Amino acid sequence: MxxxxxxxxxxxxxxxxxxxxxxxxxxxxxxxxxxxxxxxxxxxxxxxxxxxxxxxxxxxxxxxxxxxxxxxxxxxxxxxxxxxxxxxxxxLPIDVTGKTPASFDDYINYRYLALRLPKIRAVFVARSIIFQEVRNFLTSRGFLEVNTPKIVKAGAEGGATLFSVDYFGEKAFLAQSPQLYKQMLMCGVPRVFEVGPFFRAEKFSTTRHLNEGWGLDVEMGFINDVNDVLSLLEELVTHVNKRLVESMGDQLKSLGFNIIEDMKQFPRVTYDEALKILNSNGFDLKWGEDFDPKAEKFLGEYFQQQGTPAYFITEYPWDSKPFYIMRNGPQKSYAFDLDIRGIEIASGGQREHRYSELYRNLVDKGLDPNDFKFYLDAFKYGMPPHGGFGLGLDRLVMVLLGLQNIREAVLFPRDRFRLVP
Amino acid sequence: MxxxxxxxxxxxxxxxxxxxxxxxxxxxxxxxxxxxxxxxxxxxxxxxxxxxxxxxxxxxxxxxxxxxxxxxxxxxxxxxxxxxxxxxxxxLPIDVTGKTPASFDDYINYRYLALRLPKIRAVFVARSIIFQEVRNFLTSRGFLEVNTPKIVKAGAEGGATLFSVDYFGEKAFLAQSPQLYKQMLMCGVPRVFEVGPFFRAEKFSTTRHLNEGWGLDVEMGFINDVNDVLSLLEELVTHVNKRLVESMGDQLKSLGFNIIEDMKQFPRVTYDEALKILNSNGFDLKWGEDFDPKAEKFLGEYFQQQGTPAYFITEYPWDSKPFYIMRNGPQKSYAFDLDIRGIEIASGGQREHRYSELYRNLVDKGLDPNDFKFYLDAFKYGMPPHGGFGLGLDRLVMVLLGLQNIREAVLFPRDRFRLVP
The missing domain is CATH 2.40.50.140 (Nucleic acid-binding proteins)
Structure with missing residues (x-):
């Protein structure tokens, strides 16, 4: 003894x-x-x-x-x-021996009891490792961790999909992303990241969307081109997955999780190439259309068959992307998405850093530059070329663990039918 | 070369x-x-x-x-x-050579330019180190990092000081703290922490309050008594300050920051003792009254003269504390505050973990237990004794660097007159 x-x-x-x-x-x-x-x-x-x-x-x-x-x-x-x-x-509303499964809702209503079950507990231990490793990686690369406001006056994509807040009599919104702030910071700090909550008021009914989530936002200045951003994101995700597998891969496998044991290099296909793949496989998509979940799922399976769960889609049509993305010729842009297992995990690109072009982009998207003065000002005082991405951390947890529903990756999920607990 | x-x-x-x-x-x-x-x-x-x-x-x-x-x-x-x-x-609206100071407001309006000035840049580098070290310390002590919702149905302290949000036609609030959630989790995970934003709709006019801030919330189960919580918090703050001083103490000093070079053991004085100190030094406070900023400032100077910037005030009157705090006899409680340099940094205590006592506390505070059902339920299924604290991270940055105004510690502060940038 x-x-x-x-x-x-x-x-x-x-x-x-x-x-x-x-x-x-x-x-x-x-x-x-x-x-x-x-x-x-x-x-x-x-x-x-x-x-x-x-x-x-x-x-x-x-x-x-x-x-x-x-x-x-x-x-x-x-x-x-x-x-x-x-x-x-x-x-007990949940069988803590784990023999009799409870309903999906009860695992959320009694999350604290569900957390005693190894398979549910493992998700949140994995989640905490993923959060840690995301931050460690970026800090080791010289990125400054920042916090930007969640109550804001202007939304990065206009006001349609934002929750509104009465801010001492003034109309305000809950931030959908730190987009405008992280870009402004590029005029004073070369590399920043933020891990924080975001809010979207859309009436989703999917297994991949929530109305409140946690995201990673990264922005890097002085880039040569968008490939610097793609490379950083690829290294980040590969690092995080590697550390997750090292820390608890065996436990996750023995609990039945379909993890990604080895991440190969992420292919970089253009939007045009992806469209060609889809349309030569029974889809009938027109140039400029966004890929719907069915198309995304197909692409996921297509690349999985080639042994790679993660891939970039680059050079999206400019019309389908927000005003702050840099144009690439008359119709395309330097925007990209990262998909893993057929689910969009991150979205980013090189930004327009030239004041007059940015101003024109705002007008072209039907937005009023006066609403964005505090943001536009930052482009007047030596704004370097920059790019970055937003990444859904709940989704990252979901795909790295092979979960079927994003609600499994969040302790107390928020959808339009769930405000409690 | x-x-x-x-x-x-x-x-x-x-x-x-x-x-x-x-x-x-x-x-x-x-x-x-x-x-x-x-x-x-x-x-x-x-x-x-x-x-x-x-x-x-x-x-x-x-x-x-x-x-x-x-x-x-x-x-x-x-x-x-x-x-x-x-x-x-x-x-340039800010002199980037640093020779001519700008107005306090312009350092916020043009934060990105201010960040090129070593003295302002240093604050946010220090802030990122403080955030990192807080998390590292707690992770190394077996605390699980969690994320809890920011859009909530019920506030921990009632609804008076909360921003309200229209959540798909239902009335919701922005979370003032993760209090209820972190406590519920104590029925399934022994130790948790969260770093995230919090929101308070009060009409503050001080140098120590903002309407949106970042906080650390910690909750630990299976405690023997409140001293376990005090010790953890003391070790945490001491660790974070030590790492800050090691990482950039010399730089901070040469830039003129009044840092705390050495943190001694934190004295633990009861509310009664603190009251006695105050009243024997010209104050005229009655038992049960909260200490106002003037009293806090005096205590800060009093303990500083004894060579210690940080001190706990324990055993607060139960009437002045929220419902979830455990009573200590008929009038007192197991609540405490941590003050550093005369400013309240953290507030915590042992919680009431017994269902029937907690229910009675809610009623005694004039709250409706029906509004808290999702929370109360967690106390029915094996809730261990637990305690914890909430700590204002913006304030921690402020006092560890010796800043005069909390707005200097936040990139884009939110007060009732400032929603932009």
């Missing part, structure tokens, strides 16, 4: 085999329970206590690790003292 | 001494400029170009570092190629 140690956690299973009680407890951030062993012959009082413990109770246990572990789950503690800190007062 | 290297950045000063041009450039995240040297006799064409370069221009320079650096600022590059990427098209 080793030194005494303390374990705290929740009872996820109770088995009484003859005169030995085996209590499984989910402790710390573990993805497998630790088995608490109490023998009647050693301590009959303690045995009485634990053999009646209710499923789901919160316990504090003092004990020692045995030299030889019997339980299949790998971790064992021979208890010397057990304290019941809290017991369920009601029938 | 060393290997060729590339420098990109903005011209912050131009000096022509005889036939040598010295161009100071703010590059990367540096807090001192690099001096670009061009001699007329070596390259007269390049000398012509740079000697006419406008202050504030964005440049890309290829050159070599000399073996011996002449300029006092320490870094030098002998240019072989200079490309002017963008020139100011208008008079």
């Amino acid at each position: 080793s030194e005494p140690r303390q374990v705290t956690g929740w009872v996820s299973n109770v088995k009484i085999l003859g005169k030995i009680a085996f209590i499984e407890v989910i402790d710390d951030l573990s993805l497998t329970p630790i088995t608490i062993v109490v023998k009647k012959e050693t301590n009959s009082e303690l045995w009485e206590l634990v053999s009646k413990v209710k499923l789901g109770s919160a316990l504090k246990i003092e004990g020692k690790e045995p030299q030889q572990v019997v339980s299949k789950k790998g971790r064992e503690l021979h208890a010397e003292e057990v304290q019941i800190l809290a017991e369920p007062q009601d029938l | 060393s290997e060729p290297r590339q420098v990109t950045g903005w011209v912050s000063n131009v000096k022509i001494l005889g036939k040598i041009a010295f161009i100071e450039v703010i590059d990367d995240l540096s807090l001192t400029p690099i001096t670009i040297v061009v001699k007329k006799e070596t390259n007269s064409e390049l000398w012509e170009l740079v000697s006419k370069v406008k202050l504030g221009s964005a440049l890309k320079i290829e050159g070599k570092e000399p073996q011996q650096v002449v300029s006092k600022k320490g870094r030098e590059l002998h240019a072989e190629e200079v490309q002017i990427l963008a020139e100011p098209q208008d008079l």
Whole structure:
């Protein structure tokens, strides 16, 4: 027996085999329970206590690790003292043994109970690793982490899809992205990133959209061209996935997650090439049309067959992209998307950094330059060429873990039918 | 001369001494400029170009570092190629040489230009280090990083001080804190933290409040008592300050920041003791009253004289604290504040984890338990004893750097008169 140690956690299973009680407890951030062993012959009082413990109770246990572990789950503690800190007062709405699945909604309504189940807990441990590694990578590349306002006067894409807020009698909006702010900063800091929430008031009904999400925004100045941005994003995603697989790939696989074990180089296909692939495979899309989820899904499968889950689509039609994107000839732009497994994860491009061209772009998109004065001003004082991207972190979690619904990647998701919890 | 290297950045000063041009450039995240040297006799064409370069221009320079650096600022590059990427098209609204100070408002209106000034740039580099170190410390202590919703149905302190949002026809609010969510999570994960924005609709007029800020929220389960929380918070702040001083303490000092070089153990005084100190020094406060900024300032000076800028005030009257705080006898509570330099930085305590007591607390505070059902439910299924705190990250930046106004610690601050930029 080793030194005494303390374990705290929740009872996820109770088995009484003859005169030995085996209590499984989910402790710390573990993805497998630790088995608490109490023998009647050693301590009959303690045995009485634990053999009646209710499923789901919160316990504090003092004990020692045995030299030889019997339980299949790998971790064992021979208890010397057990304290019941809290017991369920009601029938548990989720089976914490994991044998009987609950409804999709109950996993969200009782997220705290669902988090005791290894498969759901694993998602949020993975999520925290993904967030950490995103920031570590960018910090190591000389990007400054910033925070920009979430209550704003003007939206980057106009006001149609924004939640409005009464700001002391003035009409304001919830920020859909830090786009305008991160670009303004390019006139004073060469590289910035932000991890924060974003808000979209659209009436989505998909498994890939939420009305509130967490995003990564990156902007880099002094670029040579848009390829600098593509390369950075490719390295970022590859790094994050690699670290995720190193940290918990085996656990994720044994829990049944369809992870991406190896990320190859991301192909870079132009919009024109992607359109050709689609139209020579039964689609009938016209130049300029956006790719719908069906087309995206097809492209995902097409590239997966070539062994690569991630790919860039570049040179989008300018008409389909926001005003701040730089034009590439009369019809195209330097905008791109990154898709992984047929789902759009990030969207970015080189920006228009020349004041007069940017002003014209605003007018061409039907926006009023007066609404954007605070932003346009930044382009008057030595704004270098720059580019960047916005990346949906909830979606990144979703595709790296092979989840089917973005609601599985978010603790308390917000869609138009869900404001509680 | 060393290997060729590339420098990109903005011209912050131009000096022509005889036939040598010295161009100071703010590059990367540096807090001192690099001096670009061009001699007329070596390259007269390049000398012509740079000697006419406008202050504030964005440049890309290829050159070599000399073996011996002449300029006092320490870094030098002998240019072989200079490309002017963008020139100011208008008079610079901020003197980028730093000689003539601009107005407080202009440093915010033109934040991107202000960020080229070492003293303002340093604040945001320090801020990013503080954010990183907060997260690193908590992750290393087994806390799970989480994200909770910012659009919510119920506020932790009732609805009076919340911004309201129309959520698809339903009345919702912007979250003032993750309080309810982080507590619910204590029924499934033992330790969580979140770094995110918070929103308060109060009509503040102080140098310490904003209507939108970034906060750290921490909650830890299975605590023995509130002292576990106090110790964690003390270690966290001490760690963050230590890492800040190690990373850039000398630079901050030479730029004139009044940093805290050494953090001693934080004294823990009770509310009663603090009241006694105040009232025996000319104040006339009654038991139960909150300490106003004047009293806080006095306490800050009082403890500073004893050599400690940081101190806890514990055992606050229960009446002055929110419903979720655990009572300590009939009148007191297990709530505490952390003040640094006379400013409240964090507020926390042990929470009431027992369902029936919590229910009664809600009623006692005049709140309707029906509005909190989704939260109360979590206390039915094995909620362990827990405690935590909320910490204002903008304020932490402010006090660790010795800033006078919280607006100096935030890129684009939001107060009731400022929604732009």
